[in-house]
Amino acid sequence: MMKNARATILAAAVSAAAIVSFAVPALAQRDPAYAAARANGTVGERVDGYLGIVGDATPALQSMVNDINIKRRAVYSRKAVEKDATVEQYAMTAGCQAIARTVPGEKYQAPSGEWRTRTEEPPERDSRCP
């Protein structure tokens, strides 16, 4: 009985250690709801560096997108100050990169403002994008 309890504690410690060791990269992963929304095309990358809702907005979707965009804006603001740029300039540059990094099936906004589905072809980006 005591041995079992000790084994349980040991197992718990080992799994806790495992969780901690995976926790750092796990923090940098997308939330499953966000990952799913990207994959099924309900959200897409906008040209201005923020996330957009492609079809009809549901309250849950809207709140998720707002949350991500507030976080993005905070990051852009901090980095823009570091690089002596405006938030809009930094955000648009990040938008160029974020659109370039979309994978086939994901949505992105073309310079015309229309939503496009990423294919194997390079995405249609603003002419100023690197």
Next chain:
Amino acid sequence: MTDQKLTGNRAGATSLTVTRGNRAVGHVMRHGVRVTIRNAGVVMIGLSALSGCINVAAPEEPIVIELNINIRQEVIYRLAEDAANTIDENADIF
């Protein structure tokens, strides 16, 4: 004189949608009856200079018509590497 001016203006306006040859006519008409050979020459030089300008400006037109004209390409190029790193460091929100 007023009638001639009106006619000249009208010809000039239509010539914009037609050809360069017609525009020359429009210019001559606009200057009225007292167009001398020298003036016509100036108009021709002006037109050739103008056509040169149009040729140079043409490829730049699509770049000018953008949503955010105050964000210049050189700025984006300067920030590109840093922005790429930012996306990597914040993979949860990108």
